[in-house]
Amino acid sequence: MLSVAISNTVEHELTSLTSVQVGLIPSGRGTPDRYATVSRDGYPFLRIDIYADSGSDSSTFEEAIVWRDNVVVGRGGHVHLIALSDHGHRSIPLEWYFGHLYPSERNLFVTSAQRVFCIGPDQHVLWRSEIVGIDGVVLDEIDGPIVRGKGEWNPPDGWRSFALLASSGAPA
Numbered sequence: 001m002l003s004v005a006i007s008n009t010v011e012h013e014l015t016s017l018t019s020v021q022v023g024l025i026p027s028g029r030g031t032p033d034r035y036a037t038v039s040r041d042g043y044p045f046l047r048i049d050i051y052a053d054s055g056s057d058s059s060t061f062e063e064a065i066v067w068r069d070n071v072v073v074g075r076g077g078h079v080h081l082i083a084l085s086d087h088g089h090r091s092i093p094l095e096w097y098f099g100h101l102y103p104s105e106r107n108l109f110v111t112s113a114q115r116v117f118c119i120g121p122d123q124h125v126l127w128r129s130e131i132v133g134i135d136g137v138v139l140d141e142i143d144g145p146i147v148r149g150k151g152e153w154n155p156p157d158g159w160r161s162f163a164l165l166a167s168s169g170a171p172a
Contacts, residue, residue, distance in 0.1 A: 002066040002084075003039050006050075006073070010035045014047055020087050022073065022080040023051030036064045036073050038084075048082060050075060067103045068121045074098040079110050081123040090123040102139045107166075109147065111137040116147065118169060127169035132162045146172045 014037060021029070032049035039045065050073060062075040071082045075098055082089040092110075099111035107126065110117040113136055116129040133151020141148040147166050150159040163172040 001041055004036050004064040004066055004071050004073075005039075006034050006036050006062055006064045006075075008034060010037075010047065014044055017044060017047040018087070019047040019049055020082050020089055021049045021051065022082065022089055022091055023076070023078065025051050034062070034075065036071065038066070038071050046071070046082075046084075046087075048073060048080075050080070052076060061098050061100065063098075063101050065101055065103060067101075067108050070121070070123065072101055072103075072108060074101050074110060077112075079117070079119070081119070083123070088123075092117065092119065092125060099137055100139070102142050104142050109139060109142050111139060111149070113137070114151075116149065116164060116169065118147075118166075129164055129169040130171070132164075133160075142166070 033052040034050040036048040037044050064073045069084050073080045077094050077097055078091045080089060080091045094112035096113035102109040108119040114131045114133055116137060118126045120126050134153055135155045136152040137149060139149040145166050147164045150161050152158060153160050165172050
């Protein structure tokens with residue numbers, strides 16, 4: 001079984017692991033802001049060094065999962081996908097802060113402060129929704145032809161429901 005955990009520090013015994021760097025990597029690399037450790041049956045085998053996005057990394061939301069052949073890390077203004085097979089990776093800008101990850105068998109849905117993104121197993125964005133909130137987006141239903149959720153329009157309690165076509169992200 002594969003698992004992934006995010007931490008602020010890296011244990012000494014994990015410094016020798018194969019590592020992948022994602023995010024805004026400074027010249028000379030510097031110290032990552034977070035580390036994700038990927039384990040198989042409790043044994044670590046991959047470390048992901050996560051560097052902060054300038055200005056947008058203040059979000060309190062961060063999440064890491066294993067989805068299909070990818071480790072997925074959402075933090076700051078990006079979602080990072082790292083292929084377990086070859087460690088190839090893609091960082092996808094979310095235009096605002098990261099919200100949550102919603103994996104399905106077929107695709108991965110990612111929310112930001114304002115939109116829903118649908119990502120395929122090849123790490124490419126299939127579609128992004130129009131703006132469905134201004135200070136947070138959550139999904140309630142992702143299986144089936146319609147993606148349903150709520151967007152925050154008037155904090156702290158101004159949530160409005162929305163429905164999108166799962167195939168295109170267009171309003172349903």
